[in-house]
């Protein structure tokens with residue numbers, strides 16, 4: 001696929017076909033996205049691959065509960081702006097994706113978030129090239145329940161840096177509007 005098409009077709013996908021993502025395909029995407037840059041080439045990313053819809057639903061519920069508690073203490077917080085979704089008991093934050101990829105790494109690594117974000121860009125483009133779609137689910141970082149963290153086998157000292165919903169899109173929406181480049185200076 002050409003770069004220009006990849007750029008246009010990479011959209012946040014929030015409705016997925018009822019079709020599993022083969023794990024060997026995910027393995028290919030994980031290998032390709034290893035080419036992402038990272039500070040000191042530390043590649044701090046590790047992956048939790050979740051397909052169990054019951055588990056994903058429980059994670060979603062915990063995230064919603066914790067995000068709403070945060071909102072109660074911090075009204076208007078930019079960390080969770082979709083209040084209506086959070087209050088809707090039916091809403092599942094991962095949009096019923098057949099696969100959830102949680103990127104995790106050492107909490108002590110100061111570049112974990114930026115390294116993981118770069119990795120996620122590579123992963124999302126690799127997904128598009130294989131007719132898959134993904135959506136970064138920032139709300140997934142609200143997972144706090146110790147029993148759930150144990151169940152998904154998050155290692156001690158690690159934290160989740162990027163949650164991604166992944167699957168075959170039902171449709172790829174047109175690109176959302178983007179602001180013109182805001183060049184502050186050319187000197």
Ligand SMILES: Cc1cc2nc3c(=O)[nH]c(=O)nc-3n(C[C@H](O)[C@H](O)[C@H](O)COP(=O)(O)O)c2cc1C
Pocket residue numbers: 010011012013014135136137138139140175176
């Ligand atoms: C840090 C971050 C957090 C995000 N969190 C969510 C989220 O919790 N739920 C969701 O549906 N989309 C989430 N998104 C997707 C954005 O809404 C989306 O990227 C943006 O609206 C631009 O649309 P596009 O990705 O289709 O171009 C997140 C994106 C980023 C980069």
